[in-house]
Amino acid sequence: MDSVKNILLEYGLRFQEPQIEKVDKYIEELLGVPYNLTAHRDLDSAVHKNVVEILLPLKEELKGTLLDVGSGNGVPGLILAIFFSKLKVVLLDSREKSVNFLRGVIEKLDLENVSVVKERAENFSRERREEFDYVTARAVARLNVLVEICTPALKTGGKLLFYKGPSYIEELKEAQRAMKELKVELEEVRExxxxxxxxxxxxxxxxxxxxxxxxxxxxxxxxxRPLL
Ligand SMILES: C[S@@+](CC[C@H](N)C(=O)[O-])C[C@H]1O[C@@H](n2cnc3c(N)ncnc32)[C@H](O)[C@@H]1O
Incomplete structure (x- = not known):
């Protein structure tokens, strides 16, 4: 049977045993079934969607402070916290259900570098200006909206890391005004x-x-009324 470890090895991703143990537990929580009872296809799809997709484009070590906006079940913020121990991560979501799930997972996985906040990104970003080295998001909003709700919480010189599908090309065109207004520039696209x-x-x-x-x-x- 495939395991998280084998799937990561297939992609040439590097990891340490304690990180794999934590991801195993996380996938178990996510799927709501013990690991040894998890159907092969469910495991494979969950690991691809929630772990491989997040780690594969990252070549560098991330360190410092990271805010994950609209974290939901913890992707990408929780995965990054597991694999980059020098990161201090805040998972932000406005939904009670997500926040409760995340708090339970953090306790079960004994993660010391992660905390959870229940708040709308618009409020959080306004109050915590210029605080984070990185702000991440996946599947939360279109790029122009993300730029507005995420950038104020970022330090000057800090980076926004957004996971997108092929629609990013259209979204980039649409986000030109938001980028100019919020003072961010595109540094790189890793396909x-x-x-x-x-x-x-x-x-x-x-x-x-x-x-x-x-x-x-x-x-x-x-x-x-997104910036257009
Ligand atoms: C589709 S889920 C994606 C979750 C996760 N990032 C992922 O990729 O699996 C979107 C999440 O963003 C949260 N969200 C949407 N708008 C938000 C806002 N303005 N402030 C905080 N959370 C928000 C929702 O509550 C939801 O949990």
């Missing part, structure tokens, strides 16, 4: 493919100056 055939891209944007105080606008506005 990659999973063995499942899925095409993905990691967008890396760098904040070159403080974002104006008027951003982010109040809760809901960046979604309802």
């Amino acid at each position: 990659y493919s999973l063995k499942t055939g899925e095409r993905r891209a990691l967008l890396i944007l760098r904040k070159y100056e403080s974002s104006p105080e008027k951003y982010p606008r109040r809760v809901g506005v960046p979604f309802k």
Whole structure:
């Protein structure tokens, strides 16, 4: 039977045993069934979607502070916290159900470098300006919205790491105004493919100056009236 370890080895990803043990437990929590009872296809798909997709495009070690916006079940923030022990991670989500799940997982996995906050990103980013070295997000909003709700919490010189599908090309065009307003520039796009055939891209944007105080606008506005 495939294990998390074998799948990561297939991709040439590097790891240590304690990290694999934690990911095994995490997948068990995610699927809601003990590891030895997990169906092969469920395990394979969960590891690809939640672990390989996150680690594969990262060549460098991440260290410092990281905020994961709209963390849901903990992807990518929790996975990054497991594999990069020098990171201090805040998982942010406005949904009670996600926050409760995440708190349970952190306790079970005994993770000391992760905390969870239940709050809307618009409020959190306004209050915690210029605090994080990285802000990450996957499957939360289109790029122009993400830039507005994430960038204020980022330090000047810090990086936004957004996991996207092939729609990123359109989203980048649409996000030009938001990038200019919030003072971020595209540094790099890392395109990659999973063995499942899925095409993905990691967008890396760098904040070159403080974002104006008027951003982010109040809760809901960046979604309802995105910067275009
Ligand atoms: C589709 S899920 C994605 C979860 C995870 N990032 C992933 O890729 O598996 C989107 C999550 O973003 C959260 N979310 C959406 N808008 C948000 C906001 N403005 N502030 C905080 N959380 C938000 C939702 O509650 C939900 O848990």
